[in-house]
Amino acid sequence: MRETATTLSPHLKDLENESLQILREAAGQFDKIALLFSGGKDSVVVFELARRAFAPAQVPFELLHVDTGHNFSEVIKFRDDLVERTGARLRVAKVQDWIDRGELKERPDGTRNPLQTVPLVETIEEQGYDAVLGGARRDEERARAKERIFSVRDNFGGWDPRRQRPEIWNLYNGGHLPGENIRVFPISNWTETDIWEYIGARGIELPPIYFAHEREVFERDGMYLTAGDWGGPKKGETLETKKVRYRTVGDMSCTGAVLSEASTIDDILTEISTSTLTERGATRADDRLGESSMEDRKKEGYF
Amino acid sequence: MTVTSTEPSSEILQQRQTLHLCTAGSVDDGKSTFVGRLLHDTKSILADQLSAVERTSRERGLEHPDLSLLVDGLRAEREQGITIDVAYRYFSTARRTFILADTPGHVQYTRNTVTGVSTSEVVVLLSDARHGIVSQTKRHLAVAALLGIKHVVLAVNKIDLVDYSASIFETIRDEFVELARSKGITDVQVIPISALLGDNVVNPSEHTPWYDGPTVLGYLEEVEVHTQNTNSENSTGFRFPIQYVIREGSQDYRGYAGRITSGEIAVGDSVDLGQERSATVTHIDSSDGALNIAGVDESVVLRLSAENDLARGDLIAASDRPEDTTIFEATIVGLSEQSLRAKSKLKIRYGTSLLQARLVGITSVLDIDTSTEHEAQTVELNDIATVKIQLAQPLPIDLYNAQGRVGSFLLIDPSDGNTLAAGMVSDLNPS
Numbered sequence: 001m002r003e004t005a006t007t008l009s010p011h012l013k014d015l016e017n018e019s020l021q022i023l024r025e026a027a028g029q030f031d032k033i034a035l036l037f038s039g040g041k042d043s044v045v046v047f048e049l050a051r052r053a054f055a056p057a058q059v060p061f062e063l064l065h066v067d068t069g070h071n072f073s074e075v076i077k078f079r080d081d082l083v084e085r086t087g088a089r090l091r092v093a094k095v096q097d098w099i100d101r102g103e104l105k106e107r108p109d110g111t112r113n114p115l116q117t118v119p120l121v122e123t124i125e126e127q128g129y130d131a132v133l134g135g136a137r138r139d140e141e142r143a144r145a146k147e148r149i150f151s152v153r154d155n156f157g158g159w160d161p162r163r164q165r166p167e168i169w170n171l172y173n174g175g176h177l178p179g180e181n182i183r184v185f186p187i188s189n190w191t192e193t194d195i196w197e198y199i200g201a202r203g204i205e206l207p208p209i210y211f212a213h214e215r216e217v218f219e220r221d222g223m224y225l226t227a228g229d230w231g232g233p234k235k236g237e238t239l240e241t242k243k244v245r246y247r248t249v250g251d252m253s254c255t256g257a258v259l260s261e262a263s264t265i266d267d268i269l270t271e272i273s274t275s276t277l278t279e280r281g282a283t284r285a286d287d288r289l290g291e292s293s294m295e296d297r298k299k300e301g302y303f
Numbered sequence: 304m305t306v307t308s309t310e311p312s313s314e315i316l317q318q319r320q321t322l323h324l325c326t327a328g329s330v331d332d333g334k335s336t337f338v339g340r341l342l343h344d345t346k347s348i349l350a351d352q353l354s355a356v357e358r359t360s361r362e363r364g365l366e367h368p369d370l371s372l373l374v375d376g377l378r379a380e381r382e383q384g385i386t387i388d389v390a391y392r393y394f395s396t397a398r399r400t401f402i403l404a405d406t407p408g409h410v411q412y413t414r415n416t417v418t419g420v421s422t423s424e425v426v427v428l429l430s431d432a433r434h435g436i437v438s439q440t441k442r443h444l445a446v447a448a449l450l451g452i453k454h455v456v457l458a459v460n461k462i463d464l465v466d467y468s469a470s471i472f473e474t475i476r477d478e479f480v481e482l483a484r485s486k487g488i489t490d491v492q493v494i495p496i497s498a499l500l501g502d503n504v505v506n507p508s509e510h511t512p513w514y515d516g517p518t519v520l521g522y523l524e525e526v527e528v529h530t531q532n533t534n535s536e537n538s539t540g541f542r543f544p545i546q547y548v549i550r551e552g553s554q555d556y557r558g559y560a561g562r563i564t565s566g567e568i569a570v571g572d573s574v575d576l577g578q579e580r581s582a583t584v585t586h587i588d589s590s591d592g593a594l595n596i597a598g599v600d601e602s603v604v605l606r607l608s609a610e611n612d613l614a615r616g617d618l619i620a621a622s623d624r625p626e627d628t629t630i631f632e633a634t635i636v637g638l639s640e641q642s643l644r645a646k647s648k649l650k651i652r653y654g655t656s657l658l659q660a661r662l663v664g665i666t667s668v669l670d671i672d673t674s675t676e677h678e679a680q681t682v683e684l685n686d687i688a689t690v691k692i693q694l695a696q697p698l699p700i701d702l703y704n705a706q707g708r709v710g711s712f713l714l715i716d717p718s719d720g721n722t723l724a725a726g727m728v729s730d731l732n733p734s
Contacts, residue, residue, distance in 0.1 A: 007591070010320040011400045016590055020602035021562040024546040028615045028655065052590045053560070053602075057551045138391045142374075145390040152720075161388060166418040166638050168725040169711050170562075171652055175720020189402055191393045276350035 008201050015190055016049065016198070021170065022149055022186040023053040023133070029174035030131035030182070033061035034091070034124070039075040040249040041206055042135030044082075045195055046186055048204050050133075051086065062089040064132070066120050068112035069096040070230045070252040078207040091127070093119040110231035113251040121157035121301045124181055131174065131182045139191045140280055143295040150174055151183040157301025159183075192247075192279050193272055200265040211268070212245045212260045223256025247279045322523060325404040325419035328429030329412075329439035333460045337429055337498035338392060338405050339370025344505035345520065347394035348373060367499070374405060389418050398524040412439065413671075413685035414638050416446045417725060421711075424528040425454040427519065432465045432495070435475045438672050441482065445671050448486035449634065449687065450727070451705025454526050455488050458519055462495040462502060462511065469513040492522050539701055540621030541566035541574070542709050544654030545613055549604055558588055558604035559613060561655070564708035565701075566621055567598040574607070575624040576617070577699060582607035599708065616656040618699050625731070627697035630663065632730035634703075635682060635690055635714065639723045642681040643690075643714070649723065650715040651694065659695035660714070666690060682724065691733055692726070703727035 008016060023046075026033060035050060037043045050059045065079065083090045095115050098104040104115050124132060138145045148164050150172045165173060174182050187195070199206065217224040217240065218233040224244055225232050230253045233239055244257035245268075262268045272279075328334040342348050356372045363369070374390060392403040404419035420426055426447045430440050440457075447455055457479045465471045476493040483491045494503055495511050496519060502508035505520045517525065542565040549558045568574070572584050586606040587594040597603045605619060618624070637643065643662055651660040666689040667676035682688045692714075703710030710728040715721065 014321045014600070017562065017600055017602045020590065021546070024560050024602070025655075028547045054547075054549055055588075056554055056556055057549050139393045142390075145374075145392065146388050164388070165722040166389075166414055166725070168418055168421045168638075168713065168722075169708070170422070171711065171713050171725075173652060173713055173715060173720065173722050175650070175715050175722075177719050189391065189393070193395075278349050278351055 009197070012194060012198055012201060015187075015194055016052075018170070018189065019046075019049045019186040020053045022172065022184065023050050025172050026131055026133060026174070026184045026186075027054070027060050029172075032127065032129050033131045033133060033184075034064040034127065034129045035059075035061055035133040036120075036135070037063035037065050037079070037090070038249065039065075039079040039082075039207055040135070041195055041199065041210060042137065042187060044204060044206060045190075045198060046133060046135045047082075047088070048202065049186060058087060061133070062091055064123065065090065065092045066116045066123070067092050067094045067096075068116060068251040069094060070112055070228060072207070072209055072226070072246075072249065072252060074209050075207045075249055078205075082205075091123070093123040095119055098122075109253070111251060111254045112230070113254055117157070117301045124157065129181060130176070131184050133184045133186060135187055136185050137190050137192075137195075138188050140278075143298055147185060147188065147298075149185055149188050151185065152176060153181050153183055153301065155179045157181075159298040159301070161295075193269065196265060196269050196272065200269070207249065209246045209249065209257075212243055212263045214241055215244050215257065216240070217242050217244060217257060224259070225256055226252055228252050321400045321402065322425060322526070322528060323402045323404070323423045324425040324427060324523060325406060325416075325423035326427045326429065327406045327412075327416050327419065327443040328460075329437060332429040332431050333371075333498045334405070334429045335371030335374050336369070337458065337460060337496070337504065338403065339373040340498045340501055340504045341403075341520065342373060342392060342394055343370055344501060345394045345396060347392075370498075389415050396520070396524060401523065412442065413446060413636060413687070416443055417450070417636050417638070420447055420450050420452060421725070423452065425456065425523065425526060426452050427456045427458060427523075429458050429460050430475065432459050432462045432468075432471060432475070435471075436478055436482070440479075442671050444483060444486060444488070445674075446636075446687075448483075448488055449636075451703070453488065453705065454490045454528065455483055455492075456519060456522060457491070457493045458496045458498075458504075459493060460496050460498050463497040463500055467495070467508075467510040469511075472511075472514070490526070492516065494519055494522065539565040539704055539709055540623040541568050541572075541619075542621075542654075542701065543568070543574075543605065543619040544656070545615055545617045545619065546655050547615060548613070556606075558586070558606045559619065560602075560604045561619075562602045563597060563599050564654070565599055565704065567596060568603075568605070568621075569596040570594075573622070574605075574619050575622055576607075576611060576613065576619060577624065577627065580609070580611060582609040582611060584608075599706075616654075618654065620699065625699045625701050628700045628731055629694045629697045630691065630733065631700055631728055632666070632689060632691050632733035633712070633726040633728050635688055635724040635726040637682045637684045637686040637688070637724050639716070639721060640684050641716065641721075641723060642683050643723060644681050648717060650717045651692070651712055652715060653698060653700065653712040654709075656698055657715075658698070659717070661693045661695075662714075663691040663693045689729070690726075700728055700731060702731065703729065 098119050148167050218237040245260040246257050262271045357368045360369045390405045394401050406415040406419035428443050459475050472495045480491050496503045503518045543561050545559045546561040549560050585608050587597050588604040645664045647662045649660045668679040669676050669687040701709040712726045713722050714724040
């Protein structure tokens with residue numbers, strides 16, 4: 001699945017230089033940092049950049065996985081292998097624990113992505129993180145197009161677009177009040193294509209579900225979903241075997257697979273360039289809930 | 304050898320593959336439509352995004368899809384038909400990759416324009432052919448000039464609404480070129496466009512046979528932009544503010560991580576560490592392994608010959624390292640609703656340093672409409688002012704360079720960490 005590593009194009013080198021600066025700025029400005037890590041390609045790339053930013057020393061912060069419990073087993077295995085291989089420190093905040101304690105309620109549609117916000121905000125508070133790094137990109141979605149690289153969050157983790165600081169030149173201001181924290185987005189300026197080209201050029205390992213494979217799926221709302229305890233397939237939905245891959249990785253209940261023959265990174269780049277849908281439009285039910293669903297979730301403390 | 308080259312290497316002189324640009328215009332100049340058109344005609348818009356636009360346009364009873372809906376991000380904006388804040392867009396052609404900062408025209412125009420312009424190499428201003436150059440156009444141009452932008456495009460929009468009149472276009476063009484020259488901007492391109500109909504944005508127009516220049520995209524693909532200004536006689540030498548010290552005990556490794564803000568560095572070069580200390584660069588470590596040479600904007604780790612206790616905030620520089628300074632003059636732009644007064648206690652972020660500072664005095668505030676300066680007691684949001692700043696500890700400070708990589712700083716509220724102003728060092732020996 002991996003192509004031979006090659007040198008970076010000038011464009012990717014520009015992006016990498018910027019991301020390394022942001023990661024080192026975060027490490028220099030904050031006392032306790034977590035890197036949000038889902039095993040998805042964007043968080044894997046941020047982690048890889050962090051390893052490069054601080055080599056030969058260890059990455060000076062821990063990984064935080066907000067686990068919905070609706071995981072692809074391949075992704076959890078990938079996560080655990082990566083931790084084993086790199087010596088990274090991993091903390092897991094399980095949505096299930098909040099449900100068991102009665103602090104969160106399961107939604108009627110079974111989707112747990114929106115339920116991640118409370119465990120995330122509470123873990124930040126409990127651990128005393130003053131900065132949380134994430135793999136959000138501005139090209140993903142319209143609300144994210146307005147996000148800062150250093151984004152101030154209030155005591156409740158909330159994002160107020162009108163309160164964001166202007167970011168001038170490449171001077172990043174991490175100043176904040178006690179109780180507030182800063183979300184830092186080192187790959188803000190990367191596109192989906194940039195991510196894949198970088199993964200190819202740097203020979204980065206990914207969970208295998210990003211590449212075309214045979215899978216038992218059923219169709220719902222125009223997406224191919226994998227069966228699981230979370231509530232699928234329902235009556236009337238039939239399982240069938242298709243050759244698919246995932247363009248994004250999230251909660252199983254709302255992340256759809258796309259029909260695909262792309263088994264290498266080059267195939268994937270070709271597929272993206274001819275796709276008529278954005279990655280979120282193609283595969284994320286949580287973004288289809290409404291035109292402003294990302295804006296609303298960010299205001300509550302979501303990434 | 305103690306010579307540190309200030310000549311950019313041929314690699315740095317290469318045409319940049321990535322172009323950072325910023326768009327600005329006043330309300331109703333059709334800027335969102337222009338950006339939507341640019342994205343649409345470069346095939347950067349996918350079917351799910353376009354169908355959402357078509358659906359909303361139909362619901363509003365519009366005849367054509369309203370391409371501005373592609374870029375108006377937040378619900379509050381869509382409901383009010385305005386743009387609140389700087390948004391970033393990405394598109395590419397076979398020739399180049401573009402990162403576009405889309406800045407709104409009405410509220411807090413200076414603040415947002417400064418933000419967009421500060422990361423850009425090219426500024427695209429929009430004007431309405433029916434109204435020509437308005438005060439907003441002049442303000443945006445003044446901000447671009449202030450930050451040292453070298454390439455400006457004026458897109459004269461809605462040319463269809465003046466019947467594709469060559470004479471109206473030429474009047475606006477001549478006035479704008481003259482205005483830009485007076486502010487020291489020499490690479491100016493004025494282009495007649497209709498963002499709504501697509502004339503001369505990406506595709507050349509059949510309706511403007513009297514115009515033989517490039518389309519907006521054509522210009523952006525070809526414009527020559529270099530990271531370092533090679534023409535400048537007094538170009539700044541190597542500057543490397545330390546971001547982070549990397550230590551690894553088992554390998555006895557101690558390296559200084561940062562991003563080169565000026566000049567270049569080679570293994571074997573001598574560097575000035577301040578306080579009469581110097582060292583030789585023994586290794587340049589990077590994401591691509593060991594390098595022999597590295598240039599501006601590269602993120603690298605330097606290892607030095609001599610034992611030293613450098614830390615985050617310290618500067619590694621070439622032999623033209625600036626003297627340590629505690630007082631300097633600067634041009635600042637007010638970015639906060641909180642006004643700045645003389646004697647205010649502040650924090651300053653300069654390079655990777657963060658220290659206490661004081662606004663000693665406000666020399667003058669610029670009236671951008673008349674280009675005249677007047678006295679003032681405070682610096683308000685969107686004001687451009689000349690001020691004197693005193694630092695609690697001496698710092699090696701450079702004059703501002705056009706790339707904003709050296710001589711640029713933020714003034715920060717010490718009570719809550721908010722950014723109050725952006726500044727450019729203008730005089731190191733103020734009277």
